[in-house]
Amino acid sequence: MKQWEVVIGIETHAQLSTQAKIFSGSSTAFGAAPNVQANAVDIALPGVLPVLNRGAVICAIRFGLAVDAKIAPRSVFARKNYFYPDLPKGYQISQYELPVVLGGKLAIPVGESEKVVSLTRAHLEEDAGKSLHEGLGQHFRGRSGIDLNRAGTPLLEIVSEPDMRSSAEAVAYARTLHALVRWIGICDGNMQEGSFRCDANVSVRPVGQPHFGTRREIKNLNSFRFMQQAIDYEVQWQIATLEDGGSIEQATVLFDPESGETRAMRSKEDAHDYRYFPDPDLLPLLIDQQWIEQIRSQLPELPTAKRERLIADYGLSAYDAKVLTSSLELVGYYEAAVATAGKANAKTCANWVMVDLTARLNKEDREISESPVSAEQLGGLLARIGDGTISTNIARKVFDALWSGEGSSADEIIARQDLQQISDSGSLETLLDELLAANPAMVAEFRAGKEKAFNALVGQAMKATRGKANPQRVSDLLRKKLG
Amino acid sequence: MIPYMASSFNNLGDFLPMSLTLEQVRRVAHLARIEISDVEARSTLGQLNEIFGLIEEMQAVDTQGIEPMAHAQDVAQRLRADVVSESDQLAQRAAFQAIAPETEAGLYLVPKVIE
Numbered sequence: 143m144k145q146w147e148v149v150i151g152i153e154t155h156a157q158l159s160t161q162a163k164i165f166s167g168s169s170t171a172f173g174a175a176p177n178v179q180a181n182a183v184d185i186a187l188p189g190v191l192p193v194l195n196r197g198a199v200i201c202a203i204r205f206g207l208a209v210d211a212k213i214a215p216r217s218v219f220a221r222k223n224y225f226y227p228d229l230p231k232g233y234q235i236s237q238y239e240l241p242v243v244l245g246g247k248l249a250i251p252v253g254e255s256e257k258v259v260s261l262t263r264a265h266l267e268e269d270a271g272k273s274l275h276e277g278l279g280q281h282f283r284g285r286s287g288i289d290l291n292r293a294g295t296p297l298l299e300i301v302s303e304p305d306m307r308s309s310a311e312a313v314a315y316a317r318t319l320h321a322l323v324r325w326i327g328i329c330d331g332n333m334q335e336g337s338f339r340c341d342a343n344v345s346v347r348p349v350g351q352p353h354f355g356t357r358r359e360i361k362n363l364n365s366f367r368f369m370q371q372a373i374d375y376e377v378q379w380q381i382a383t384l385e386d387g388g389s390i391e392q393a394t395v396l397f398d399p400e401s402g403e404t405r406a407m408r409s410k411e412d413a414h415d416y417r418y419f420p421d422p423d424l425l426p427l428l429i430d431q432q433w434i435e436q437i438r439s440q441l442p443e444l445p446t447a448k449r450e451r452l453i454a455d456y457g458l459s460a461y462d463a464k465v466l467t468s469s470l471e472l473v474g475y476y477e478a479a480v481a482t483a484g485k486a487n488a489k490t491c492a493n494w495v496m497v498d499l500t501a502r503l504n505k506e507d508r509e510i511s512e513s514p515v516s517a518e519q520l521g522g523l524l525a526r527i528g529d530g531t532i533s534t535n536i537a538r539k540v541f542d543a544l545w546s547g548e549g550s551s552a553d554e555i556i557a558r559q560d561l562q563q564i565s566d567s568g569s570l571e572t573l574l575d576e577l578l579a580a581n582p583a584m585v586a587e588f589r590a591g592k593e594k595a596f597n598a599l600v601g602q603a604m605k606a607t608r609g610k611a612n613p614q615r616v617s618d619l620l621r622k623k624l625g
Numbered sequence: 626m627i628p629y630m631a632s633s634f635n636n637l638g639d640f641l642p643m644s645l646t647l648e649q650v651r652r653v654a655h656l657a658r659i660e661i662s663d664v665e666a667r668s669t670l671g672q673l674n675e676i677f678g679l680i681e682e683m684q685a686v687d688t689q690g691i692e693p694m695a696h697a698q699d700v701a702q703r704l705r706a707d708v709v710s711e712s713d714q715l716a717q718r719a720a721f722q723a724i725a726p727e728t729e730a731g732l733y734l735v736p737k738v739i740e
Contacts, residue, residue: 161707161709162705162709162710167705167708167709168709168711168714169709169711175715176732177718177721177722177731177732178714178715178717178718179711179714180714180721181711181717182721185721187721193703193704193705194702194703195704195705195707196704196705197706197707199704218695219702223657226738227735240695273735274732275737275738282729283729283734284737285735285736286735286738287729287730287732287733288733288735289731289732290733415656417656420695420696422696422697424696425696425702425703426695426701426702427701427702428701428702
């Protein structure tokens with residue numbers, strides 16, 4: 143049996159989070175009625191001219207800086223010519239020979255370690271419109287309906303080198319890129335709405351063969367699960383085809399989630415003859431160093447740097463740091479909570495944010511930005527565990543109270559509901575003396591060597607104080623009294 | 626500008642040396658969705674080859690070290706602010722669709738597209 147190596151490169155279309163389109167003043171908002179966000183430029187009426195949106199350029203520069211790429215001081219827009227009903231001009235404005243972002247790299251997690259994937263380029267372009275076949279409950283009398291709201295929406299096409307060697311690596315790359323574009327605020331990452339779509343170029347070759355095999359491109363993967371399934375199917379199909387003595391023809395394929403298979407699109411021989419040439423309607427895009435530096439100064443701390451800092455400054459584990467940096471919002475919440483709770487409680491904060499808070503948010507299907515308990519409220523609560531005012535169990539009650547809006551701070555709720563932990567020895571000793579006098583049988587059992595009886599006594603003490611006694615104190619005092 | 630064009634044309638198929646065949650003219654016409662007759666194809670072939678001849682003459686000019694221009698004017702692209710400038714697009718859509726051959730439910734209708 144031959145050993146096969148899988149080679150994957152990924153092209154991603156990230157829809158940029160601008161208000162207006164890349165070359166017109168139409169809105170990019172999702173979900174509007176058909177064609178109400180398509181102006182004369184978008185529908186390509188004669189005589190109109192495109193004017194480049196500064197916001198889209200800023201997004202591209204932010205991305206370039208985040209992946210340590212070169213920002214081209216001069217880049218050029220080109221026309222990519224093809225005919226399709228949802229492309230009103232008969233060409234897409236894109237970038238070809240001189241893209242705005244050159245090179246770059248992205249570190250992706252692979253097992254316990256990481257792998258650096260090289261990027262080829264990233265370029266700005268406009269999206270096409272949408273063709274609807276039998277949508278909206280209509281049949282269009284056997285015709286297709288065209289909605290041009292999406293036409294002219296700014297996209298950043300990010301092209302990787304063929305550096306991935308398995309579907310797992312491809313998915314890790316896509317996930318990391320997805321988290322990054324959201325982190326730097328250039329794309330909302332909504333895959334259902336098509337804001338982040340991937341094409342995977344897949345080929346196989348016998349291990350040791352220096353040149354790549356012929357690739358097939360799987361188009362429009364809009365979920366990570368589909369990406370994994372599509373690549374796995376495609377790889378086994380290519381291997382089976384080659385082992386049967388067949389050959390792979392370069393093709394564009396689609397993944398059918400129903401059957402779990404990939405199938406070649408009906409391709410015309412001239413489908414890829416795009417006759418690119420510089421768009422005479424647009425002048426070269428010039429980006430000077432001063433602008434780049436200004437944008438750099440506005441970038442948030444990037445995920446890798448943030449993770450390293452959480453580990454170094456707060457003593458978190460690599461795992462905790464990774465979970466907390468899954469989004470900028472989550473880590474922002476965490477750091478705000480620590481700012482209130484104090485660095486000494488950083489680990490407690492991590493546990494609460496990752497477990498208690500996240501579970502509660504998931505249960506109610508809320509985003510971190512919609513949390514009824516603010517980072518400051520949570521930090522204030524956890525500070526009271528840290529200084530011994532309340533136990534973890536009582537803290538959960540206070541958390542519930544904060545969640546349902548019963549008070550504006552943990553301190554207020556603790557005071558109002560009289561939840562402060564009883565730690566002073568005087569009152570605890572009185573309580574325990576009464577308890578021992580009332581439970582002679584348990585005392586006798588403990589003296590006879592039954593540790594269970596001791597735990598039962600602690601439980602009685604906690605119950606008598608409605609959970610407010612400091613359990614450690616109770617335990618210590620009891621041992622002293624019984625010892 | 627010339628080196629850029631030359632490199633773009635290379636993508637069209639290997640034209641070098643710079644002379645087109647009739648088949649290539651037909652193909653370019655098809656890609657541009659221009660219907661041409663045999664007679665037109667032949668005369669276009671002649672005209673295009675004359676242009677290629679001109680380009681070939683210009684290729685003799687030494688352009689070593691000269692950065693290709695992307696536009697006839699040596700100025701930079703102006704940028705617009707990221708602001709939505711359109712309003713009442715429902716009325717605008719109605720105006721646009723008044724001159725469209727066929728529409729339904731706000732959509733432009735076209736012959737069925739199947740992929």
